[in-house]
Amino acid sequence: MGASHRDSQGRPIVAVTGLGIVTSLGQGKDANWEALTAGRSGIHRIERFPTDGLRTTIAATVDFLFDGSFAAPELSEKLATLAAEEAVAQSGLGEIGDFPGELFMAVPPVEMEWPQKQELAQAVEGETDYDALLRVAARHKHQAMHELFLFGGVAEHIAEKFGTKGSPISLSTACSSGATAIQMGVEAIRRGETEAALCIGTDGSVHAEALIRFSLLSALSTQNDPPAGAAKPFSKNRDGFVMGEGAGALVLEDYDHALARGATILGVVAGCGERGDGFHRTRSSPDGKPAILAMQDALADAGLTPDDVDYINAHGTSTPENDKMEAMSCSAVFGERMASLPISSNKSMLGHTLTAAGAVEAVISLLTIANGRIPPTINYNTPDPAIALDVIPNEARDAKVRTVLSNSFGFGGQNTCLVLTAGPSAA
């Protein structure tokens, strides 16, 4: 064992030794990286369910994993499994089914879905109210539905499959959940509770009611034609986000533990910052203060300054409000440098993978560092003069990137920022 390495605050350094990703653009890092740097969109017309009467008929769903019908938790679990298998295999840590670390999972909230309710309703004669459904349930012939729709079900199954240690965490901080899963893994490693953590964000919950709910909040783009043109982060004509599905998985590991076993260090989670916003349920504070503080906290946690950041992986949802607030907050943190600091939104191609986004985008941020190439913000044809940014318009760009700030902001006043850096050996 060599000398132990510590960060600027004397804590264990948190290395990344495995990455996995599945999105509408495909399965695995190679497929996603190729598509993202080619500027390809995963957004398409929805075929999973009828879209008659809906204002939004497009999404970046993952349609290549199941032949038949499935419930959202089943797709979320499948996506998480594939991403985690890729990440754990790359890390070379542990054995199959015996991962020597804890599990932190961002999972979408679940509830019983319409097909299952309809299945129960088939056994009902007369009015189909909940008392009638309860009488059917009391026959205990549909027991699998209970486990399927438990909030803790997906993480429990992943814990069982991968053999993670300890009590698996299922968490939600809305659209910053994936980043929070990583943050909780970082904290556990820094506390010395675990030498490794499997951090996953997953979301496979595009179904009719989920889409309708966002639609009723006027959060979704309605520019359905062409689908690939709908997500336009930072553009003047942006009109809402596009729902997406996917999963990102990271194996985090105490840096010294990784070094000792000769693992390849893919990068470091150098800092995390989070702030609440008590302003409004869906809107951010007009002054952007919580987002600004979250970015500053993440940099301070990493022992870095704004000048150290080479690239911002934006939250960039393509809603009028988010992109304006994010641009303003970044300007407050980075000052005049913001006019030339690259910032791009993966959501222009992947849609908004919601619960998974923070993890999916952390994976892409680390691929950006590894490849020295920044994926573009596509559909950037009508710049918004109010938010002049270098969004890496439409085409990927080669650049030396050592330090990335990855932003995630969510409903309910959730602001979580991560600072991801190249491994210290490359310093």
Add this chain to the structure above:
Amino acid sequence: MARDVVITGIGLASSLGEGIEAHAQALAAGATPVVDTQGFAPYPLHPLKPLELDKQIPKKSDQRQMEPWQRLGVYAAGLALDDAGLKDDAEAKSQLQVIVAAGGGERDHAVDAAVLTGLRNANQPGAFLNERLMGDLRPTLFLAQLSNLLAGNIAIVHGITGASRTLMGEEQAGVDAIRTARARIAAGQADVILVGGAYNAERRDMLLLFELGGFLRAGDFAPVFARSDAPGMITGSAGAFLVLESAERAAARGARAHARLSHAGAHRSRRQPGSVAKALDELLAGFGPLGPDALAISAATGCAEITDEEAAAIAKAAPGARRVAAGDLVGHTVEAAFPISVALAAAALSTGAANEAIVTGAAHWRGEGAAHLVKA
């Protein structure tokens, strides 16, 4: 190096009423449970004693934008902040971290029933479903249903600008909320955390989920540890929040510590006969020797076999302990079950009814947890 973690705020609301005193009295006296056997028959449950919401949620507009479980949680969180003396401390509320154990919001039962009935005869079921949901869902319903919006509403109503995290996963979410809150403060990653949960039992959609798996007791009330005739959960509506704080910070501001939370642990394994007892044995053994007059608060569900295993683990670790099932007082409160059990233990220590307490809980499906409280 680990720092001491103390409980400086307790917020409780349930079928027994609200506040530390009402619950400490019920705990001491073994109060007659408040059970409604008619409203949701054949499933008995412990209904919430109505709250004067204005006392903790002054704006009607805020009240309207929440579901009952959110109002209950925001209310209990406010009680905990009041008790800790932090409600009007803007500086503290900018540092305060929030960890909430939460499920989801309530379905609109009337809309669901109408849609299900209509779907039977619909020529184009997909189009019919879209049309009805577009027309009948309240736009704000989604926000009331998002798990993290209990934390969001706590922030809005009580003016907390520290960060929040929401843990999900039924009972174990409550265990892990307490466990991670304690660990973060002990390790110096946070100084003060508001942690807890709320559960609204008075909703048929949740009864449906549990009854599908066969986890509910039907018929009359029976105590948690005496349900072998018809095992299962009797759920209750309750909210419980705690303010956890580093002992230094509490002392520096002259705050009264109700108790010290010396341990909180969690366990997971695939269930098989004996696994719950083994998990709890291991967790409890980690607490060191327990005094003969320890109080044991159990968050047990009343479900078959695992409840007996929990009883055995308590008897083994603390043979002389007075054992109280939180479910006998307030019902089984799922995500809130472990937090409310810790809160009851803290109340007992605070009022001098006990000098030491252990808290146990085996979730109805997966996960076990235990905590240890001592005099501050």
